[in-house]
Amino acid sequence: MPELPEVEVVRRGLANWVAGRTVADVQVLHPRAVRRQPAGAADFTARLTGTTLGTAQRRGKYLWVPLAGSGAGFSLIGHLGMSGQLLVQDPSVPDETHLRVRLRFADGGRELRFVDQRTFGGLAVEEAEDGDPEGTPLSIAHIARDPLDPRFDDVAFAAALRAKRTTVKRALLDQTLISGVGNIYADEALWRSRLHYDRPTATLTRPQAAELLANAREVMTAALAVGGTSFDSLYVNVNGESGYFSRDLDAYGREHEPCRRCGTPIRRAAWMNRSSYFCPRCQRVPRVRSGG
DNA sequence: CAGTGGCCCTGTCTGC
DNA sequence: TGCAGACAGGGCCACT
Numbered sequence: 001m002p003e004l005p006e007v008e009v010v011r012r013g014l015a016n017w018v019a020g021r022t023v024a025d026v027q028v029l030h031p032r033a034v035r036r037q038p039a040g041a042a043d044f045t046a047r048l049t050g051t052t053l054g055t056a057q058r059r060g061k062y063l064w065v066p067l068a069g070s071g072a073g074f075s076l077i078g079h080l081g082m083s084g085q086l087l088v089q090d091p092s093v094p095d096e097t098h099l100r101v102r103l104r105f106a107d108g109g110r111e112l113r114f115v116d117q118r119t120f121g122g123l124a125v126e127e128a129e130d131g132d133p134e135g136t137p138l139s140i141a142h143i144a145r146d147p148l149d150p151r152f153d154d155v156a157f158a159a160a161l162r163a164k165r166t167t168v169k170r171a172l173l174d175q176t177l178i179s180g181v182g183n184i185y186a187d188e189a190l191w192r193s194r195l196h197y198d199r200p201t202a203t204l205t206r207p208q209a210a211e212l213l214a215n216a217r218e219v220m221t222a223a224l225a226v227g228g229t230s231f232d233s234l235y236v237n238v239n240g241e242s243g244y245f246s247r248d249l250d251a252y253g254r255e256h257e258p259c260r261r262c263g264t265p266i267r268r269a270a271w272m273n274r275s276s277y278f279c280p281r282c283q284r285v286p287r288v289r290s291g292g
Numbered sequence: 293c294a295g296t297g298g299c300c301c302t303g304t305c306t307g308c
Numbered sequence: 309t310g311c312a313g314a315c316a317g318g319g320c321c322a323c324t
Contacts, residue, residue: 079318083302170296173318275316
């Protein structure tokens with residue numbers, strides 16, 4: 001499940017392996033993989049063929065590559081969804097079972113493959129912000145900056161979080177408030193902050209909001225340092241290698257295992273059609289006071 | 293308008 | 309052995 005650290009690992013791989021290369025040929029093997037392209041797969045292919053790829057960029061879980069040459073003013077945008085992979089493969093490697101899109105390059109070297117089992121991810125060629133050297137696609141203007149972005153505004157985030165009339169985990173997963181946080185790192189940040197996932201955001205103090213942000217930033221930085229979190233073969237870097245952070249998780253996926261702080265078994269709760277892992281002792285739901 | 297909940301998708305695992 | 313159902317869950321969009 002690629003979240004910010006995993007997507008950043010992939011971004012670095014793209015920056016290393018495809019920047020400066022010219023696209024010779026594009027194959028779309030599953031139409032759903034380019035469903036963000038309004039005019040369809042043929043348009044996607046036409047807009048990409050012959051362009052030169054720039055340096056990959058990222059905001060939250062979105063990746064994009066600015067295009068130069070015939071593609072100037074546009075970017076190739078990608079989202080990995082739950083199971084998407086961008087692999088830089090030797091052309092002799094047999095096609096992956098869930099290969100959706102292939103880019104061949106004019107230099108005849110390793111090709112770029114988008115592989116996606118569950119097809120929640122996808123690629124598209126989109127118009128970029130006018131004059132933006134990073135080529136930020138217009139379609140992600142609503143996505144907030146992420147906590148590893150030097151331009152992320154900590155004070156504004158804390159204020160916006162506390163102004164919300166929702167619960168804290170919902171807010172962490174709201175990509176218009178803070179991007180890059182998914183189910184895994186939300187649970188980890190909440191565990192580190194001793195906050196229950198259903199805690200109303202309006203009851204957080206300013207220091208609690210600041211600590212939650214610091215913990216989200218810290219856990220994602222630590223995960224990035226070891227290549228991200230891989231539970232299975234669904235998340236790998238561009239060379240097909242797994243990350244090692246899963247062994248360092250404190251809450252996510254640890255149902256019945258002892259809390260590393262207090263020893264109480266970690267509990268899993270159904271939440272929003274997914275799961276929340278938390279320590280029932282360290283992370284208590286604040287009791288609603290009557291009368292106010 | 294802000295907040296909420298349903299849906300998309302496929303492979304793996306569990307229980308009957 | 310086979311089949312149904314649960315589960316993994318990010319983002320979009322209709323609805324309140």
